[in-house]
Amino acid sequence: MNWLLLLEQILNGFQLGLLLFLLAAGLTLVFGIMDMVNLAHGSLYMMGAYFCATFTGWTGSFLIGALLTLPAVFLLGVVVEVVALRTLYARDHLDQVMATFGLILFFNEATRLIWGPIGLVIPLPEFLNQTVEIIPGAPYPAFRLAIILVGFLIAGLLYVIVSRTKLGMLIRAGASNRDMIGALGINIRLLFTLVFGLGAALAGRAGLMAGPILSVEIGMGESILILTLVVIVIGGIGSIKGAFIAAILIGLIDTVGRSFLPEILDLVLPSQTAATAAPAISSMMIYLLMALVLAIKPQGLFPPKGVGR
Amino acid sequence: MSISPRLLINSALLIFLAALPFLTDWAGDSFYTGLVARILILAIAALSLNLLIGYGGMVSFGHAAYIGVGAYVVGIGAFHAFEDGIDWMLNGYIQLVIALLGSAFIALIIGAISLRTRGVYFIMITMAFSQMLYFTAVGVETYGADDGLSIYSRSDMLGLIDLNDEKSLYYLIFISLLVVLYLMHRLVGSAFGNVIRGSKSNEARMRAIGFSPYKYRLTAFVIAGAIAGYAGFLMANLNDFVSPDVMHWTRSGDLIIMILLGGMASLFGPLYGALAFLMLEEMLSSIPLTIGGLHVGEYWQLIFGPLLILIVLYARNGVDSFLPGARKNS
Amino acid sequence: MTTRDLLVIKNLVKRYDGLLATDDLSLTVREGELHAIIGPNGAGKTTLIKQLTGEIPSDGGQVTFAGQNLKRLSEPERSHIGLARSFQITSLFQDFTVLENVCLAVQAHSGHSFRFWKKINDDTTLTEPALDILRQMGLEPRAYIATSSLSHGEQRQLEIAVALATKPKLLLLDEPMAGMSQEDSEKLVERLNELKQRYTILLIEHDMDAVFSLADRISVLVYGRAIATGTPDEIRNNEDVRQAYLGEEA
Numbered sequence: 001m002n003w004l005l006l007l008e009q010i011l012n013g014f015q016l017g018l019l020l021f022l023l024a025a026g027l028t029l030v031f032g033i034m035d036m037v038n039l040a041h042g043s044l045y046m047m048g049a050y051f052c053a054t055f056t057g058w059t060g061s062f063l064i065g066a067l068l069t070l071p072a073v074f075l076l077g078v079v080v081e082v083v084a085l086r087t088l089y090a091r092d093h094l095d096q097v098m099a100t101f102g103l104i105l106f107f108n109e110a111t112r113l114i115w116g117p118i119g120l121v122i123p124l125p126e127f128l129n130q131t132v133e134i135i136p137g138a139p140y141p142a143f144r145l146a147i148i149l150v151g152f153l154i155a156g157l158l159y160v161i162v163s164r165t166k167l168g169m170l171i172r173a174g175a176s177n178r179d180m181i182g183a184l185g186i187n188i189r190l191l192f193t194l195v196f197g198l199g200a201a202l203a204g205r206a207g208l209m210a211g212p213i214l215s216v217e218i219g220m221g222e223s224i225l226i227l228t229l230v231v232i233v234i235g236g237i238g239s240i241k242g243a244f245i246a247a248i249l250i251g252l253i254d255t256v257g258r259s260f261l262p263e264i265l266d267l268v269l270p271s272q273t274a275a276t277a278a279p280a281i282s283s284m285m286i287y288l289l290m291a292l293v294l295a296i297k298p299q300g301l302f303p304p305k306g307v308g309r
Numbered sequence: 310m311s312i313s314p315r316l317l318i319n320s321a322l323l324i325f326l327a328a329l330p331f332l333t334d335w336a337g338d339s340f341y342t343g344l345v346a347r348i349l350i351l352a353i354a355a356l357s358l359n360l361l362i363g364y365g366g367m368v369s370f371g372h373a374a375y376i377g378v379g380a381y382v383v384g385i386g387a388f389h390a391f392e393d394g395i396d397w398m399l400n401g402y403i404q405l406v407i408a409l410l411g412s413a414f415i416a417l418i419i420g421a422i423s424l425r426t427r428g429v430y431f432i433m434i435t436m437a438f439s440q441m442l443y444f445t446a447v448g449v450e451t452y453g454a455d456d457g458l459s460i461y462s463r464s465d466m467l468g469l470i471d472l473n474d475e476k477s478l479y480y481l482i483f484i485s486l487l488v489v490l491y492l493m494h495r496l497v498g499s500a501f502g503n504v505i506r507g508s509k510s511n512e513a514r515m516r517a518i519g520f521s522p523y524k525y526r527l528t529a530f531v532i533a534g535a536i537a538g539y540a541g542f543l544m545a546n547l548n549d550f551v552s553p554d555v556m557h558w559t560r561s562g563d564l565i566i567m568i569l570l571g572g573m574a575s576l577f578g579p580l581y582g583a584l585a586f587l588m589l590e591e592m593l594s595s596i597p598l599t600i601g602g603l604h605v606g607e608y609w610q611l612i613f614g615p616l617l618i619l620i621v622l623y624a625r626n627g628v629d630s631f632l633p634g635a636r637k638n639s
Numbered sequence: 640m641t642t643r644d645l646l647v648i649k650n651l652v653k654r655y656d657g658l659l660a661t662d663d664l665s666l667t668v669r670e671g672e673l674h675a676i677i678g679p680n681g682a683g684k685t686t687l688i689k690q691l692t693g694e695i696p697s698d699g700g701q702v703t704f705a706g707q708n709l710k711r712l713s714e715p716e717r718s719h720i721g722l723a724r725s726f727q728i729t730s731l732f733q734d735f736t737v738l739e740n741v742c743l744a745v746q747a748h749s750g751h752s753f754r755f756w757k758k759i760n761d762d763t764t765l766t767e768p769a770l771d772i773l774r775q776m777g778l779e780p781r782a783y784i785a786t787s788s789l790s791h792g793e794q795r796q797l798e799i800a801v802a803l804a805t806k807p808k809l810l811l812l813d814e815p816m817a818g819m820s821q822e823d824s825e826k827l828v829e830r831l832n833e834l835k836q837r838y839t840i841l842l843i844e845h846d847m848d849a850v851f852s853l854a855d856r857i858s859v860l861v862y863g864r865a866i867a868t869g870t871p872d873e874i875r876n877n878e879d880v881r882q883a884y885l886g887e888e889a
Contacts, residue, residue, distance in 0.1 A: 094368050094569075097432060101559075276449070280449050290434070
């Protein structure tokens with residue numbers, strides 16, 4: 001086994017996991033405190049990437065583009081919440097799923113109209129567009145490393161917000177007892193809008209960071225949405241901690257599995273069969289993990305108290 | 310029994326569908342026979358899904374997976390018959406049995422795990438499992454991966470019916486629809502259907518009076534999966550093609566939209582919903598309006614998306630609520 | 640009437656986040672009696688019902704029903720050995736007709752329901768016993784209307800009718816008179832008086848007039864413990880009870 005490759009894949013796994021966490025954190029918060037399923041979360045991720053590409057084009061700087069993107073996606077999230085989603089909180093999940101499905105169609109088509117059917121490229125500044133040798137003999141792209149660092153930073157920040165601030169207290173209270181925040185006389189509408197905007201900004205942040213390494217294209221939100229759903233289901237819906245652990249787990253298993261499964265299968269299967277079966281099995285792995293977790297704990301690894309009662 | 314206006318409308322629709330191939334012959338344009346055949350197949354799948362969503366309250370978001378299983382059975386059979394000369398794999402009856410058993414078996418496994426969960430977990434898990442099958446199909450190079458499989462010869466029904474004849478295929482699809490409609494009618498009104506509906510209405514009470522809903526729900530899940538697998542069998546034959554795209558989660562979303570458009574928990578709802586869905590698609594995408602050099606029809610989902618939201622918010626019972634004799638409470 | 644013990648509760652415990660909802664509770668219901676449980680709000684009465692039916696698991700203790708240990712039995716299984724409950728907050732099949740509500744309960748106790756073809760609505764083996772029960776509860780004229788259009792009082796009666804349809808050995812009635820008008824309550828007391836001739840009943844109720852006129856024995860629950868059990872007269876004159884419970888109202 002190639003240890004340097006393994007190390008690199010582990011880093012890649014963390015990088016995917018942290019991206020997933022940024023998406024999952026917003027989604028799981030929105031679900032936890034508003035009891036709302038939002039399939040259009042992936043669209044906000046996509047908008048983050050497109051906004052960033054556009055702003056970077058205008059300003060010529062990725063960093064400024066990225067900075068401008070956050071408030072833009074936050075605002076977009078607020079608008080979406082106020083215009084379309086607010087009325088859906090009281091509805092059943094089927095209605096929420098269908099209405100947000102409608103939003104996906106709208107966003108995809110609007111994107112095609114505005115930016116055209118061909119994907120965009122986000123050019124990276126020089127200092128991010130190189131490799132760093134954190135471990136001698138194993139050069140690693142600086143931008144991917146930046147994603148990992150920023151991801152951990154945001155995760156830490158979120159942890160502080162949720163566990164130390166008043167907003168965080170309200171979020172936790174909301175996730176475990178929805179009626180209580182109403183009883184406290186808090187402006188729930190405003191709180192919901194804020195949380196939704198925050199979730200949107202996190203998704204947008206994930207989108208702008210994924211843009212340069214994946215590709216900025218229509219439909220990029222949908223494929224990652226499913227992974228995000230798997231993450232929050234495994235982590236326990238409404239739990240930030242669960243989302244973090246599950247996201248890293250999924251990131252590692254998916255990335256490391258994909259690159260090493262062929263070798264592992266080679267040991268037990270005839271090489272011809274192994275070569276054909278590996279891609280199919282590696283794409284199934286995370287779903288098998290989900291099935292396993294749910295077979296043992298139907299509420300996920302860290303079900304927040306009160307949710308689903 | 311007196312004849313209600315609703316029965317009259319439903320019958321008129323069925324008679325129209327029965328006569329359609331001759332009407333299009335007469336009009337000299339057989340394009341619409343193919344389109345309607347596609348609608349009817351989706352209606353069969355939507356009918357089976359409605360057993361779960363409309364009657365059982367189980368919002369399965371992965372129903373397209375079973376269509377895919379049925380379709381791939383036909384595709385793979387045709388592939389091996391064509392490539393390796395294994396003739397029995399083209400036998401329509403063998404394909405049919407494998408399609409039904411295969412989709413039922415996969416529904417059994419997915420259902421057994423998913424039905425342990427509730428509410429939004431159930432929605433997400435069924436969705437994730439269908440994506441798993443989708444990615445599996447994408448990963449199998451032998452059967453075309455992303456590009457899918459072209460089907461060079463349709464299922465061989467041993468002379469009983471020639472599926473290469475478009476009219477025969479249309480009538481097979483139409484009669485299948487009638488059979489599934491009747492099947493659903495009996496199923497929903499049976500002791501079994503009573504348990505399924507009761508479990509949607511009030512699960513806590515069901516348990517208190519002595520029912521264990523799980524095994525009944527799982528059975529419904531398997532039945533619905535097998536019928537969707539059958540729809541897949543028909544779809545592969547109609548399209549001469551199968552690709553992972555039939556299993557994509559957005560296809561499952563389309564099926565739910567059909568049920569929503571048609572009106573939940575009504576027998577004919579999914580049929581009206583499937584008609585409405587594809588008609589809307591046809592209509593919106595051919596809007597003859599050009600604004601600033603842009604053809605509006607080309608961006609039809611820009612209209613359809615918000616329309617869907619409006620329907621969810623304000624027309625919860627879909628087409629069903631506009632037909633005479635609709636129940637007033639939602 | 641025999642005096643065999645039908646339900647024996649021994650040292651039952653239920654904890655919620657360290658709080659004891661049921662605290663070492665012991666209680667016996669004799670066959671044929673109407674045993675009422677009273678107690679202030681939060682005394683753990685509904686929790687006890689839920690533990691008995693198996694809706695929530697217990698954290699300790701033992702319950703024996705008709706000689707059978709309930710520990711390993713699920714909620715539906717307990718229904719099949721003769722435990723039936725009504726709900727404090729009306730819990731019916733609102734989109735079903737009144738008759739269908741009762742039929743479903745009869746169906747639950749008429750073998751398995753993996754019957755996919757025969758129309759259930761014409762099945763007289765279900766509708767006849769169901770109509771019979773509706774007659775007993777005075778709901779027969781309302782049999783074919785939607786449950787959601789019943790009055791509150793009628794829905795409370797249907798609650799009991801659905802429980803009766805499961806052919807219970809023991810009826811657990813959780814505040815059957817909750818939210819009822821004075822007039823409806825009085826009518827229900829009459830019906831319960833008839834029912835107690837034929838069924839063993841464990842009754843939770845806040846209406847003291849009803850309890851003291853109906854009950855053969857009464858247990859008083861305070862903070863998850865039975866502090867006293869006895870005939871209505873004994874309970875009236877019990878010092879502990881006066882202090883802990885009745886005293887508050889006096």
